[in-house]
Amino acid sequence: MLNSSAPVLEIRNFWMRYPKSQEWTLEDLNMSITAGECLALVGSSGCGKSTLARVVMQILPNGSICRGYLSVLGEDPSQLNRENLRKLRGEAVGFVFQDPMTRLNPLLTIGAHLIDVLQAHKPDKKFTWIIGKSKELLERVGIGSDRFFAYPHELSGGMRQRLSIALAIALDPALVIADEPTTSLDVAIANQVMAELSKLCKELGSALLLISHDLALAARWCERINLLDQGKIVEAGSTKGFLQSPESLLGKRLVIAAREREQICVQPLIKPELILEVKQLRCWHALGGLPWQLTWLKAVNEVNFLLYAGQTLGVVGISGCGKSTLCRALMGLNPVRGGEVKLKGQNILSLKGNLLRKARRSLQMVFQDPCASLNPKMTIAEAVADPLLMHDLMSRSEAREKARTLLQQVGLHPVENFQNRFPNELSGGQLQRVAIARALSLEPSVLICDESVSMLDAEIQAEVLELLRDLQLRLKIAILFVTHDLSVATSFCHKVIVLDHGRVVEEGIGKKLLEAPQAAVTKSLVKACPQLPSLT
Amino acid sequence: MTSWGILIVLIYVGITIFTPILSHFGLIPEPSFGLENPIYSPPSLGHWCGTDRLGRDVCARTLAASSVALQVVFLAVSLAVIIGVPLGMVSGYLGGIVDRILVLIMDTLYAIPVLLLSVVMAFLLGRGVFNAAMALCVVYIPQYFRVVRNQTAQVKSDLFVDAARSCGARPVWILRKYLLRNVITSVPVLLTLNAADAVLILGGLGFLGLGLPESVPEWGSDLNMALSALPTGIWWTTLFPGLAMFVLVLGLSFLGDGLEIWVSKRQKSV
Numbered sequence: 001m002l003n004s005s006a007p008v009l010e011i012r013n014f015w016m017r018y019p020k021s022q023e024w025t026l027e028d029l030n031m032s033i034t035a036g037e038c039l040a041l042v043g044s045s046g047c048g049k050s051t052l053a054r055v056v057m058q059i060l061p062n063g064s065i066c067r068g069y070l071s072v073l074g075e076d077p078s079q080l081n082r083e084n085l086r087k088l089r090g091e092a093v094g095f096v097f098q099d100p101m102t103r104l105n106p107l108l109t110i111g112a113h114l115i116d117v118l119q120a121h122k123p124d125k126k127f128t129w130i131i132g133k134s135k136e137l138l139e140r141v142g143i144g145s146d147r148f149f150a151y152p153h154e155l156s157g158g159m160r161q162r163l164s165i166a167l168a169i170a171l172d173p174a175l176v177i178a179d180e181p182t183t184s185l186d187v188a189i190a191n192q193v194m195a196e197l198s199k200l201c202k203e204l205g206s207a208l209l210l211i212s213h214d215l216a217l218a219a220r221w222c223e224r225i226n227l228l229d230q231g232k233i234v235e236a237g238s239t240k241g242f243l244q245s246p247e248s249l250l251g252k253r254l255v256i257a258a259r260e261r262e263q264i265c266v267q268p269l270i271k272p273e274l275i276l277e278v279k280q281l282r283c284w285h286a287l288g289g290l291p292w293q294l295t296w297l298k299a300v301n302e303v304n305f306l307l308y309a310g311q312t313l314g315v316v317g318i319s320g321c322g323k324s325t326l327c328r329a330l331m332g333l334n335p336v337r338g339g340e341v342k343l344k345g346q347n348i349l350s351l352k353g354n355l356l357r358k359a360r361r362s363l364q365m366v367f368q369d370p371c372a373s374l375n376p377k378m379t380i381a382e383a384v385a386d387p388l389l390m391h392d393l394m395s396r397s398e399a400r401e402k403a404r405t406l407l408q409q410v411g412l413h414p415v416e417n418f419q420n421r422f423p424n425e426l427s428g429g430q431l432q433r434v435a436i437a438r439a440l441s442l443e444p445s446v447l448i449c450d451e452s453v454s455m456l457d458a459e460i461q462a463e464v465l466e467l468l469r470d471l472q473l474r475l476k477i478a479i480l481f482v483t484h485d486l487s488v489a490t491s492f493c494h495k496v497i498v499l500d501h502g503r504v505v506e507e508g509i510g511k512k513l514l515e516a517p518q519a520a521v522t523k524s525l526v527k528a529c530p531q532l533p534s535l536t
Numbered sequence: 537m538t539s540w541g542i543l544i545v546l547i548y549v550g551i552t553i554f555t556p557i558l559s560h561f562g563l564i565p566e567p568s569f570g571l572e573n574p575i576y577s578p579p580s581l582g583h584w585c586g587t588d589r590l591g592r593d594v595c596a597r598t599l600a601a602s603s604v605a606l607q608v609v610f611l612a613v614s615l616a617v618i619i620g621v622p623l624g625m626v627s628g629y630l631g632g633i634v635d636r637i638l639v640l641i642m643d644t645l646y647a648i649p650v651l652l653l654s655v656v657m658a659f660l661l662g663r664g665v666f667n668a669a670m671a672l673c674v675v676y677i678p679q680y681f682r683v684v685r686n687q688t689a690q691v692k693s694d695l696f697v698d699a700a701r702s703c704g705a706r707p708v709w710i711l712r713k714y715l716l717r718n719v720i721t722s723v724p725v726l727l728t729l730n731a732a733d734a735v736l737i738l739g740g741l742g743f744l745g746l747g748l749p750e751s752v753p754e755w756g757s758d759l760n761m762a763l764s765a766l767p768t769g770i771w772w773t774t775l776f777p778g779l780a781m782f783v784l785v786l787g788l789s790f791l792g793d794g795l796e797i798w799v800s801k802r803q804k805s806v
Contacts, residue, residue: 331702357704365702372695377717386713387703435699442703 007032008175008207009056012069016055016231019063025051027231029068033207035174038198040210040218040239042254043228044457049211052228053177057089073174090121094168094206096178096197100160104152110163111148114138117170133170141166141196158189165197172204179211186319186484191528194221213457215258219243227251257462272308275478276363276446279304281339283322283329283502299325301502302339307446310472312479314493314510316486316525322502323482327450330480331365332356344445361391364439368451370431374423374438380407381419384438391442406437411467429460433467440471448480453488465492486522486529490514498522538794544787552603559600565593567600567753576770586772589761598776600753602784608665608748609734612672613727619673620680621723625711627681628688639685642678650675654737658746668747672734683726687719721803725796732788739781755781 009032016026025048033039043049054060055070058077070076073092080088089095097103104113114134122130135145141162143155152160161181168176178197182190198221201208212218218225218239225242227235227250234248246252283300300322307313317323328334330341340347348359367373374383384403388394394402404415410433412418423431432452439447449468453461465488472479483489489496490510497507498521505519517523558564565583570591579586585595627638645653657671691697692715700714741747742756750757755777762773 328698333698333702357706360702360704365699367695367699369695373699375696375700375714375718378713386700387705390700390703390705390709390713438699438703 006074007034007071008037008073009033009209010069010071011052014055014068014070015066016051016060017065018051019061019065025231026055029231029233031226031233031236033175033209035207036202036205037224038201038208038210038222040212040222040225041228042212042215042218042225044213044459047228048231049213049228050179051231053095053179053209053211056093056175056177057095058085087121090117090173091171092174094171094173094176096161096164096168096176096181098180098183100157100164101152103164104160106152109149109151110138110143110155111135113163113167114170117167121171137166137170138163140200141169156189157185158193161185161193162196165193165200169200169204169206173206175207175209176201177209177211180213181210182217183212183214187486188318188484188524188528190217215254215458227254254459257459260462272311274306275309275344276307276480277340277342278306278330279340279342281326281329281341282337283325283334284337298502299334300329303499303502303504305497305504305507307478307480309445309478310476311495312472312481312493314489314496315480315482315499316484316489316496316522317499318484318521318525321499321521323484323499324450325502326499327365327448327480327482330363330448332360357391361442362445363448364442364444364446365448365450366432366435366439366452369455370428370435371423373435374431376423379420379422380412380426380434381415383423383434384441387438387441393442402441403437406441407434409440409471410434410437412437427460428456429464432456432460432464436464436467436471440475440477443475444477446478446480448482450482451484452481454483454485461488468492484525486510486514486525498525537790538798541787541790541792541794544783545791548602548606548784548787551599552606555599555603559596564599565596567596568592568751576765576773578770579772585776586770588758588773589765594758594773594776597753597758598755598780601755601758601777602780604665604748604752604754605735605738605781605784608669608672608738609731611666611669612734613676613731615669615673616676616680616730617723617727620677621684621720623677624681624684625688625715625719628685629692629707629711629715631689635685638681642681645674646678646682650733651737651740654741655744655746658741663747663749665748665752668738668741671741672737675737676730676734679726679730680723683722684719687722688715691715691718721799725792725799728788728792728795732785732792735781735785735788 011029011031014026014029015024017024029052041049041052055066056072056077066078070078072088075088077085077088108116111134114137115130118125118130118133135148138145138148143159143162143166147155152163155163176197181197182193185193194217198208210218210222222239225237225239226233227242227248229250235242235246235251242251243255246255281300281303282298284296284298287295287297303326305313315323315326325334329336336349339349341349343359343363346359348356351359378386381400381403384406385399388399388402389396404419407413407415407418412430412433418426418430423434426434453464456464468479469492471477481489481493490513493510495507496510496513497504498513498519499505500519500521506513506517506522513522514526517526555564559566570587570593573583573587573591573593575587575589575591577583577587583593583595585593585598588594588597623638627635654671654675657674658668661667661670697710697714700710705713738747739756739759742754743760745757745760747756748754758777759774762770762777766774
């Protein structure tokens with residue numbers, strides 16, 4: 001129906017402003033996608049990526065101002081009447097949202113979701129055809145038609161996103177817009193989902209507009225890349241060319257940050273001193289059954305490792321492998337069913353009461369979500385000073401002074417600008433710095449970082465990692481670095497252990513794992529690991 | 537609406553403070569003296585709101601009664617908050633058997649109609665300002681308990697509580713520093729709405745002859761006394777105490793609604 005050279009989506013000199021906003025969200029934007037093409041739209045958060053997607057779908061709030069040329073399959077969506085616009089959404093443009101759970105109706109089965117879409121757009125077709133088509137779509141995205149009557153909550157995150165894709169391609173749209181489709185998924189699953197999405201788009205001949213903040217993801221799946229910064233396209237071109245020689249300032253910064261992340265800069269240990277020894281640690285949850293023959297979920301099963309002062313140990317695995325349970329067990333948040341945790345030669349699992357609290361002081365944790373791990377009703381300085389007060393280590397004014405020095409140490413200066421603010425007034429990267437300062441306030445010898453950087457933008461990730469590295473050198477702390485991202489683990493850690501179903505399946509130097517993985521899980525992690533293509 | 541509420545409540549607070557002072561200096565007549573006055577005299581310059589069956593000045597009694605009512609209600613609601621909030625937090629935080637028992641007790645109390653419960657309590661405790669406050673506060677404890685307990689149970693599972701635990705905080709520290717500030721936001725709304733409710737209940741108790749001692753001027757008992765004269769066309773003895781009660785309830789309700797809107801707006805913006 002279309003010749004392949006005509007653009008599916010064309011935007012020329014486009015300006016857009018939200019109601020009640022003084023500034024243009026999109027400024028003088030130019031871009032086009034031809035049929036069957038894969039275009040990545042990359043930019044840091046708040047640059048207007050999602051706004052662009054909303055413009056194409058015409059789902060803007062009332063009173064938004066748009067100026068310029070916009071055409072989807074030769075028609076301007078803003079000029080269409082209601083009926084034709086409804087047809088455009090879905091039939092011409094399919095949309096894959098970031099968070100699959102909120103996009104699905106929890107009360108409808110996944111089959112009902114598909115039937116609903118098909119019925120709305122193809123009212124003349126017979127019901128049996130619609131059922132058949134729905135099942136075919138499910139098969140196509142790899143869910144299997146036997147899950148037809150399953151509800152969204154019964155599916156895993158990856159499966160839900162697959163369903164989302166099935167819904168987007170149900171009507172063979174000429175353009176599929178995927179807005180951060182894999183951000184909420186773990187690496188291995190994200191990889192599968194992206195592979196599926198790009199394969200399906202190739203099969204259908206649809207163009208794919210991938211909106212992402214992740215340069216490595218974009219580089220892997222798209223031929224062309226557009227870099228968006230504060231509503232303006234600052235760079236457009238082939239992905240390969242961009243990665244080799246970025247022209248714009250932002251492009252250079254992004255590429256350097258992404259490369260740095262992968263660069264291995266691990267300081268060798270000089271005189272290692274054993275700090276933490278974990279022996280045969282078991283964390284089992286009872287699943288039910290008779291009291292004398294319980295079935296157990298072995299979240300962590302006989303894990304052993306040693307951690308030296310100044311060392312960084314990476315713990316890698318796909319989601320659900322027991323990484324978080326391990327961290328929480330070490331912090332005393334999850335019950336332990338056996339084993340030994342020796343902190344400076346003292347088994348902390350046999351301690352109780354005040355002795356335990358005292359011993360735990362040298363074991364601190366930085367959580368994944370910095371926003372959720374800080375009390376929303378406490379100012380930044382209070383939050384950092386609080387651990388000192390709860391252990392009665394110093395007076396209120398001394399603690400406050402110490403908090404200020406710590407905030408300075410983690411790079412939040414001038415401190416006066418931050419200390420009296422509340423967590424919701426800070427950005428993600430700044431909050432993670434606060435969380436690190438808080439963890440450091442008790443002068444721990446071991447710092448546990450549970451996915452501490454995975455929720456941050458690539459650039460900020462690099463900054464936080466740099467901070468951790470710097471603090472480690474200065475304070476000689478040992479870091480247990482938990483992540484699902486093998487490339488970060490490799491570049492950041494002295495040694496990496498790979499967990500699968502609660503067991504350590506492989507351990508060694510990160511680089512070796514990356515080059516010659518042995519266990520099946522490691523292999524799949526290496527494959528999924530979003531790395532930039534090498535320059536040579 | 538909210539500003540009306542604030543204005544009304546402020547006026548009543550002013551009355552509470554100034555009535556004893558003015559009556560001390562003889563600027564308004566003593567509320568329980570009436571031997572020298574004519575009985576059932578209609579509103580006039582001498583007696584702005586007339587006099588009642590015993591010749592007591594209705595205006596003075598109404599003013600004095602508002603100050604007493606406000607004191608009792610303030611005492612009752614504060615007691616309810618002081619007892620209900622910590623109980624709710626402990627119950628929500630600890631969970632398990634303690635929680636079950638407390639919830640059972642509170643739900644049982646909650647299931648009994650408010651007036652019935654306070655009548656029984658007032659009867660058991662006898663008359664008196666503090667006793668009336670106790671009778672009222674028993675009614676309101678379950679409300680604070682439920683709201684605070686549910687919110688605590690919800691906030692307890694948030695990551696920042698785990699983070700505090702992993703820093704080595706004791707339960708009391710977590711309750712005080714981390715949970716209290718997060719669960720206390722809904723209490724002011726409940727507090728003002730309950731205060732409005734408590735004014736009515738106190739009036740009801742007084743009407744039944746259960747609330748305060750006879751020597752203390754009170755709207756409820758005055759209304760009861762005035763009721764027999766109402767069919768004979770003596771309206772002033774019922775109108776003024778009734779009106780005072782009505783306006784106070786209205787003001788507190790306005791204030792409560794305004795607070796609720798303000799709190800929910802603030803929560804949204806966070």
